[in-house]
Amino acid sequence: MLLINRQRVSAGLARRKHLTKLAIAVVLGILAQAVLGGITVLTGLNPLTVAAHFLVSMSLIAVSVALLVRAVEPDEVTETVVAKPVRYLIQAITALTLLIIVLGTFVTGTGPHAGDTADVPRIGIDPVTITHVHSTAVQFFFGLVIGLIVAVLANESPRIFLKRSLIVMAVGLGQGAIGYIQYFTGLPWVLVAVHVLGACLLWISVLYLYALTVQPKGIATSPANV
Numbered sequence: 001m002l003l004i005n006r007q008r009v010s011a012g013l014a015r016r017k018h019l020t021k022l023a024i025a026v027v028l029g030i031l032a033q034a035v036l037g038g039i040t041v042l043t044g045l046n047p048l049t050v051a052a053h054f055l056v057s058m059s060l061i062a063v064s065v066a067l068l069v070r071a072v073e074p075d076e077v078t079e080t081v082v083a084k085p086v087r088y089l090i091q092a093i094t095a096l097t098l099l100i101i102v103l104g105t106f107v108t109g110t111g112p113h114a115g116d117t118a119d120v121p122r123i124g125i126d127p128v129t130i131t132h133v134h135s136t137a138v139q140f141f142f143g144l145v146i147g148l149i150v151a152v153l154a155n156e157s158p159r160i161f162l163k164r165s166l167i168v169m170a171v172g173l174g175q176g177a178i179g180y181i182q183y184f185t186g187l188p189w190v191l192v193a194v195h196v197l198g199a200c201l202l203w204i205s206v207l208y209l210y211a212l213t214v215q216p217k218g219i220a221t222s223p224a225n226v
Contacts, residue, residue, distance in 0.1 A: 022067040029060040047109030047123050054105055054196075058098075058203055065207040083155035087213050089148040093168070094210045096141050101199055103134040111187055131183065138176055145169050164209040171205045174198060 033056055040049040107130050109123035145168055152161045175198035182191035 019067065019070055022063055022070065025063045026060065026067065029056065029063060032056060033060065046121075047105075051105035051109055055102065057200075058101055061200060061203055062207055065204060065211070069208070069211045082213055083151065083157060085151040086148065086155055086157055086161060089144055089151055090210055090213050093141065093144045093148060094206055096137060096144060097203060097206045100134065100137045100141060101203060103130065103137055104195075104199060106130050107134050108192070135179070138172075138179070142169075142172060142176070145172060161209075161212060164205070164212065168202070168205045168209055171198070171202045175202050 033053065036049070036053050036056060040046070040053050043049050106123055106125060107127070110125050110127040110130055111122075145165065149162065149165050149169070151157075152165055175195070178191060178195050178198055182188065182195055185191065
């Protein structure tokens, strides 16, 4: 009994140390954002600095989600076996989502909302071409999510996998609809702002899905799911 208690205390201390590191990373990230934000303003909202500012925000969101996920994990770990197709699809979806976000910053950097004044140079890419590349990546994203839902059901994965996959699909559909509407309505700034918010929500939903494959604790699964 004493040995078990010591193991629990040791596990608790290790987790607390990890949480401290994540919390410090959030604080340092915010400070870095403040500096980068100042540079962005001084450069007249140059599209490249704006893109960097946004991508650092995405990094901050990733660290914050990791902090929240680790903070609510139980002390006792239940080893989880995730079906390989499910794991690989989730990893691919996460990577593709990040690529879509990066492409989105290039789309914005070529459009009318890039830069504080007309003198600020836009990113030297044809806006129609980069928009089509962005939308094509989104179509691949939906294909992977549909494949993930099928894989989750076929492998009888824990219910949480299906729930989070459906959330990603729902947020993605909403974000895609906003993207197409803003494109065909001349990019009104209100919809652009909503689209940025949607990008953050989509990234968060994907990160919560990805968290299931990193250190999924307290989820009971069957070896048959391998």
